Amino acid sequence: MTSIQRQNFDDLEVIIADAHSVDKTVEIAKSYGCKIVPGGLPATGRNNGANEATGELLLFLDADSVLTNNYISSAIEEFELHNLGIAITQIVPLEKGFINQISHEFANYLTKMISEIKPHGAGCYGILTYKSLHEKVGGFNEHLDFGEDTDYIERIGKISRFKVLDTPRLLISTRRLEEEGLKDISLKYARSTVKQLAGKKVTLEELDYSFEHGVQRKKNRIFYSLCGEGLGHAIRSAVVIEYLINEGYDLIVFASDRAYQYLSNKFENVYEIGGFNTVYEDNRARYKKTFVYNMKDVPSDLKNNINKMYKLARKFHPDIVISDFEFYSNLLAHIIGVPLLSIDNMHVITEARYNSPAKYAKDKIFAEAVVHAFIQRADRTLIYSYFYPTLKNKKTTQYVHPIIRDEIYALKPHVGEHILVYQTSDSNNELIELLKNNSNKKFIVYGFHKDERDENVLFRSFKEEQLFEDFKDAKCVITNGGFSLITEALQLEKPVLSIPVNKQYEQILNALFVERLGYGEHHDHVNQIILDNFLNKVDTYRKNIKENYHKHTDNAETLETLKSTIEELFYE
Incomplete structure (x- = not known):
């Protein structure tokens, strides 16, 4: 800022794009009369600044740049003399030394x-344009996490004249050079330049590059990962992810299968990973086949998922990992120590401590083993639930109200004539015949992945808006034991007939408490007598x-509990 004040050019405004700094950046900028706009990755910050600018010319500078005397006036003079549309200047190292001077002069020569x-260049050279x-x-292209400056220069260079200016010099810090070493930083820039000259895009992940170097920042970075089987985890995670983003957290999301497809259409920075899937036959979980089916992919999934997550962790530096019953993120948290x-x-x-019938004992033991295997030694555990048996450890574990979609909260339920049938697998043909x-x-059935009518049964493929309407006007609900569907049914005051997938203990437990609480019935199988009685x-x-x-009107209580738990873990 001092170097800008020393310029012999005062017809300017200074705009600072602040990316959640925790030092005195904003305070100092305001003391110099600067405008402040939200930052982020370079492309976002530069675009936000340009949108705010009122002048004819734009000069983009990095935060660690220092302007030499008469920099602005000499740059504009040469820019206008050559009738340019875009230009960059040349760089000089702030820190003296033979290696620093030679390396920067070589960079100037190579760029020219x-x-x-x-047209080619980088933001550290200073970019001048109209x-x-x-x-x-x-x-700037905000979808690029690296090379957005070169891409920008090339696109404007195609419709106007470009030049590396001869006179003005920009002092830049060599701290990245000192931290990463001349050899490593030179190789990274060489690789990126070769790819860019070939017309290819480059990513931070490819270069093992980060825009942070030794700067203290606010702890707000989250790896969020979720189970991809079914849509229950994805639907509630969409609510959580949107909330966290709106609260100012930076997220990278990992999901598999249908959850990835669902979330990648709603958010950026969603990465696909391999996941585990249960094999269902005749409305029964087949654990031997499930084991065989998943084990053939586990070696490659373990390698690929952890490699992908670890590489992203090195660039993104997450402060916490949040897992909605996703196995690989649990491993990653222990590997990187967050x-x-x-x-x-x-x-x-x-x-929790609770009783369940002896006939489900083997299913319960198996389910407990799976849960312990998927998530080990979590620092905090939040449990979505509509039933609340006594917790074993209240210091690190607590219940939270289930996440309900805003669209469900907005519905005004009506008791109609049709019965909504929702299945987590399409293997229960016995139910359809009944x-x-x-x-x-009249029955409206979801879960069989088709749109057709078969006598009094209307099959629908999954479309959220249509499901909301069918849900709102349903007389009652027949479902497996899926948690999210049951909680939304209770929110809409729809009685539940739960027929859990056989051997699937999580669904069995949900169904047991539906019956114990008097909200509906639980049966292992369904027949005409059971249907009539229900x-x-x-x-x-x-x-x-x-x-x-206990109905809620929104998710505020659960989301605020989540946020306070995150903040506690950040600073423990």
Whole structure:
């Protein structure tokens, strides 16, 4: 700022793009009369600054640059003399020394030589252009995490004249050179230049590059990972992810299968990983086949997932890992030594004291083993639940209210004539035959991945808006034991007939408590007698839900608990 004040040019405004700094950057900038805009990656910060600018010319500078005397006036004079549309200046090291001076002069020479072939440069050289051209090309490409400056120069260079200016010099810090070494930093820039000259994009991950070097920053970076089986984890995670982003946290998300497909259409920075899947046949979890099916992919998934996560962790430097029952992020948290926060509905199986029928004992033991294997030694555990058996360790574990989609909260439920049927797998053909035998009743069925009518049964593929309408007007719900669907049904005051996937203990436990709380019924199998008895009691179950289920109007309480837990872990 002092070097800007010393310039013999005062028809300017200074705009600072601040990327969540925790030092005195904002305070100092304001003392110099600067405008402050939100920062982020370089492309975002530069675009935000350009949007705020009122002048005809834009000069983009890095934070560690120092302007030499008459820098601005000499740059504009040469820029206008050659009728340029975009230009960069040349660089001089702030710290003296023979190696520093030679390396920077060589960088200047190389940049000038390359510019004879095509427009080329980097933000550290200072970029001068017209605001009208900036707007014409749509600014910096915010989808690029590296090379956004070269891409920007090339695009404006195609519609105007480009030059490396001869006179003005910009002093730049050599701290990155000192931290990474001349050899490593030279190789990285050489690799990026070769790719860019070939017209290829370069990423931070490819170069093992970070925009941070030794600067203290606010702890706000999160790796968030979730189980990809079904859509329950994905649907609630979408609510959580949106909240965390709006609260100013930087997130990278990992998911597999349908969860990846769902979230990648809603958010940026969602990465696909391999995950575990359960094999279902005849509405039963087949654990031997599940083991065989998953084990053939585990060696490659373990290598590929951990490599991908670890490389991103080296660039992103997460302060915490949050896992919604996802195995590989749990391993990563222990490898890189950051706190692990577990948030899911599965841990009620292992972290609470409750009774379940003896006939499910083997299923319970297996489920406990899976939960312990998936998440080890979490620093904190939050459990989504609509039932609250006593916790074993209240110091590190607590219940939170289930996450409900805002669209569900907004619905005004009505008791209609149709029965909503939602299945987590398409293997329960016995149920479909039973429904068809009740020709005087209308059933709308989700989970069979098709859109067709079969007598009184209407099959629908998954579309959120349509599901909301069907949910709102349903008389009651027939489902497996999926947690998210049950909690949304309770929110909408819909009695539940739960037929868990056989041997799937998490669903069995959910169903047991639906019945114990008087919100519906749990059965291992369904037949005409069970269906008739349930339908005869739906009014009673609906009354119990209205009187006893603790409905919320939004997710604020759960999300605030999550945020406070994250902040505690940041600074423990």
